[in-house]
Amino acid sequence: MTTTNRTLLSPLKLGSIELPNSIIMAPLTRMRSSADGVPSDLNIEYYTQRASAGLIITEATSITADSVGVPNMPGIFTQEQIVAWRKVTDAVHARGGRIVIQIVHAGRASHSSLTGGVLPVAPSALAAPGGTYSPRYESVTYETPEVLALEALSGIVALFVQATENALEAGFDGVEIHGANGYLLDGFLQDGTNLRTDGYGGSITNRTRLLLEVVDAVSSVIGSDKVGVRLSPSSTYNGMSDSDPKALFNHVIAQLNTRHLAYLHMTEARASEIGMHDDLLHNVINNAEQFRPVFEGAFISAGGYTLQGAGETLAKGHASAVAFGRMYIANPDLVERITAEAELNKYDRATFYGGGAEGYVDYPARVAN
Ligand SMILES: Cc1cc2nc3c(=O)[nH]c(=O)nc-3n(C[C@H](O)[C@H](O)[C@H](O)COP(=O)(O)O)c2cc1C
Numbered sequence: 616m617t618t619t620n621r622t623l624l625s626p627l628k629l630g631s632i633e634l635p636n637s638i639i640m641a642p643l644t645r646m647r648s649s650a651d652g653v654p655s656d657l658n659i660e661y662y663t664q665r666a667s668a669g670l671i672i673t674e675a676t677s678i679t680a681d682s683v684g685v686p687n688m689p690g691i692f693t694q695e696q697i698v699a700w701r702k703v704t705d706a707v708h709a710r711g712g713r714i715v716i717q718i719v720h721a722g723r724a725s726h727s728s729l730t731g732g733v734l735p736v737a738p739s740a741l742a743a744p745g746g747t748y749s750p751r752y753e754s755v756t757y758e759t760p761e762v763l764a765l766e767a768l769s770g771i772v773a774l775f776v777q778a779t780e781n782a783l784e785a786g787f788d789g790v791e792i793h794g795a796n797g798y799l800l801d802g803f804l805q806d807g808t809n810l811r812t813d814g815y816g817g818s819i820t821n822r823t824r825l826l827l828e829v830v831d832a833v834s835s836v837i838g839s840d841k842v843g844v845r846l847s848p849s850s851t852y853n854g855m856s857d858s859d860p861k862a863l864f865n866h867v868i869a870q871l872n873t874r875h876l877a878y879l880h881m882t883e884a885r886a887s888e889i890g891m892h893d894d895l896l897h898n899v900i901n902n903a904e905q906f907r908p909v910f911e912g913a914f915i916s917a918g919g920y921t922l923q924g925a926g927e928t929l930a931k932g933h934a935s936a937v938a939f940g941r942m943y944i945a946n947p948d949l950v951e952r953i954t955a956e957a958e959l960n961k962y963d964r965a966t967f968y969g970g971g972a973e974g975y976v977d978y979p980a981r982v983a984n
Contacts, residue, residue: 652687652696664976667950672715684725723736723797737808744854792829803815831874
């Protein structure tokens with residue numbers, strides 16, 4: 616095993632994006648944009664407070680009104696949203712930060728109450744377990760999605776392309792394609808949710824096709840050195856499963872190697888994907904250890920990291936950088952606290968999703984920034 620002398624405070628290059636440290640703010644859905652998915656002034660304040668992160672990855676942001684996953688989720692498909700995101704990126708840049716946008720099609724993890732009556736779409740007609748919230752925050756159960764017709768798939772790629780063009784106009788430093796957590800692209804990858812018999816189902820090559828089409832189309836707009844991809848092998852969130860995750864993700868990574876991306880971002884299946892509990896699962900595969908050696912570019916690992924665990928992961932060469940989710944919710948100045956070896960604020964789970972300023976922009980920084 617190769618050891619490195621890299622730490623969380625080491626500078627890092629992710630494609631064309633230069634980071635002063637290797638501490639990443641993980642994508643975090645907070646449900647605090649407008650009902651129309653327009654980023655709010657609170658969103659601007661929240662991201663600006665966290666501008667010292669090596670890189671901010673925004674919360675999952677919808678590429679279409681037809682795939683909204685939760686109420687008050689931001690989008691990047693209307694001019695109003697673009698203008699509002701521009702205020703976020705300008706403010707983060709003015710503080711010296713870097714910010715990429717996580718773009719998502721929620722697939723079957725959406726609901727017709729959130730899409731103006733449009734049924735969710737997915738590779739196959741299998742409903743996800745559980746549910747989401749309606750715009751009025753009533754619990755709703757996931758519906759059986761409509762199967763995406765073969766002819767409709769180029770339209771999905773086009774939505775990702777338009778979102779990327781919009782992200783450029785909004786001033787982002789790059790885009791992260793959400794290929795994780797059971798949303799549309801992950802749904803195509805894994806055989807527990809993809810029962811198709813056409814060129815996008817069956818073999819691993821076929822199941823990987825849509826993701827790669829999106830990666831290539833998005834890269835042609837913004838440059839592959841500004842594109843990241845998030846994957847979540849072996850995670851069961853949103854009812855995901857695959858009969859052979861090792862073979863599947865080895866293939867995905869081998870294909871991504873030829874694309875020269877800014878980074879690959881992988882979650883650890885040990886941690887809750889939505890922060891619902893603090894317990895870590897044992898006896899699950901360690902994705903960073905398993906897949907980092909296969910990927911030839913920069914590798915971000917996320918999921919259940921303590922500062923010590925993150926440092927060890929970097930030292931062992933199992934990742935180039937570590938993304939922190941819950942820690943970043945509670946510590947806007949996480950980089951400064953790590954630098955000073957200062958104590959961390961504790962997060963309040965009750966205010967993770969939805970609401971206003973409380974639990975969002977009122978976590979104290981040690982030194983006012
Ligand atoms: C409140 C909350 C919202 C999240 N939203 C997203 C999201 O929008 N996109 C995503 O890929 N992951 C999302 N995640 C997963 C995190 O990015 C991260 O992988 C997870 O919290 C584990 O990291 P941690 O142990 O450092 O919190 C979310 C997690 C939490 C707690």
